[in-house]
Amino acid sequence: MRDVYVAGIGITSFTRLEYPLVEIAAYPGLMAMKECGIRNIEQIYVANMGASRINHQTGLASAVANDLCLMPAGAETIENGPASGASAIKQGFLAVASGMYDVVMVIGAERMREVNNLEATDFVATLTHPLAEYIYGVTLPALAGMFARLYMDKYGVTARHLGMVAVKNHKHAMDNFYAHLHEEVTLEGILDSPDAATNNPIVADPLRYYDVCPISDGGACVILTSADTAKKTGKPMIRLAGVGQATDTHAVHDRKNPTDLLAVREAAKKSLAMAGVTPQDVHVAELHDAFTILEIAESEEVGFFKKGEGHLALQDGYTKLGGKLPINPSGGLKAKGHPVGATGVGQAHEIVLQLRGDAEKRQVKGAKVGFTCNFGGFGNNVVCLTFVRES
């Protein structure tokens, strides 16, 4: 396999976007082409989870190829739940690494706010086991709530630790123009004040409103190329050095130990090993914090911290901007937003910005190795990516 590089990137705001899904997908593609000056796209992969269900649209990749006037490029839509984005990047990686294509555009796009929050929650819940989970009314917040309760009992994580994730990531998002939520929150406001119960009501005990990501629209794009093509852009050479993917049981209750996220552990291990680095070599990470507890749990499973000690690193400030290993400098899913199909590509966009040194106020100084974890299902299909800046 040959090396694969990220030559161009583009993104929309992750927020409520009042324009059609195809445009949400096409816009970051335009931005990426403009940024790197590459127009000769040979293949497009569009990651999306809900178009056919909530936007009444199929064949999204074909529509995007038309909208961007990229015919006769190949085009495919990739659906892998909330991990669709990183899955599409994996496909792009394989296409370039194999030598089949030289320039591949990977887009992630979602328009979830077309439906109300109840319908959106139900749509995401369709990724759960249809007979063992969904028919009993399980939703992702419900699974995360049960997971959090067990985690708290086993490892001493408290509601305060969960609140710290929210406070940190909301603060990070303040410096991200494209983030969904530009509102700084405090532990006093969401946990301690007399009005905290209204500001931050229970969603799925013990998870509260500020423990849960918003429902967002948004799109993001990365253009993957061979080394020769990437060099011509004149931009820093960011290599997609590691791709790891793993699956776990569909129903969470089938896992021997439900607090172990084995797919995260395995996908991270594969990705880091492929890149030839260890967790300790990573300078900046974007983890899939759809719920605050997941940032803590994933930071342990990836190997950044020992099992059961992620919350301690958080409370000691290791994971905030300026800390030893900043996690989710973009604001994460928690505050940047979570347009499910776009999230994995959005994570890659942030890491590329960081490794290029273009992340402005939220820049992690000297970042050379970046990592993303895109968590599909409730941990039953996870894709991890490792990016390395070459000198």
Next chain:
Amino acid sequence: MAIDLEKTLRPVDTPLAEYPAKLMTLAGGEQLVIRQVTRDEIPDILPHVEPLMHVERDFYDIVAARVYAELLGYYTYRVQDEYVLAAQIDGELVAVVNGRIVNKDVGMSYHTLALRRGLRVGAHAFAAKMEYHIDILGQKEVLIVAESPIGFRRWMIEYKLEKRFHVPHELGGCPSWALTQELFDKARHSLIVGRRPVPEPLLAKAKAAILPPTDPPRPPADRLAATRSLYDSTATSLLEQRKLLGGKQDA
């Protein structure tokens, strides 16, 4: 002659109980004071509303234009039995809500304008307005409409409002929805917050000056983010971008 005519034009207001100011802590830790403003304070609010008339996003333009007109109507005695509440953080104006009294039993909600997004500022201000109608004035119901999807979610869905579609609302004659005493009681423990009395220094600061919003809603960064492009089936906004970027070709 002019004075006599003014008497005719000017409606006679019904004496209304004052809304007692209240205080709440936001998710960001800020102390939010909601209080009734006097007619004399309206000129201090108008300059902060006017810029939002040019924000073509999330229906800020139409809401701000209407709020401006309603506040001006209140100031110049052209609306009967209107009231205005202001939400302030350290004196900074973060939301304005208003409405009027139709009769002893029925209130008419006009607008809720959030000048700072997030933290449920607008939701808290709307709740205060409902509290004024139901708890302070003892009205049986308040008639409400929404001009934006955000408003619809906040009012019609969160409060589970009842339909009063046979009653045209004063805002454009749209079909009304109603918040009844019973619905308000159901929402009381989850949506209505705040403490009284407001500590004197905080209230004094709020009354001392209505300061401009420090982070008001701004126009969209690009045309694609404009609210109404959803209804633009020709996708001209995308074509515009394509030209801007010097794309391969124009369709």
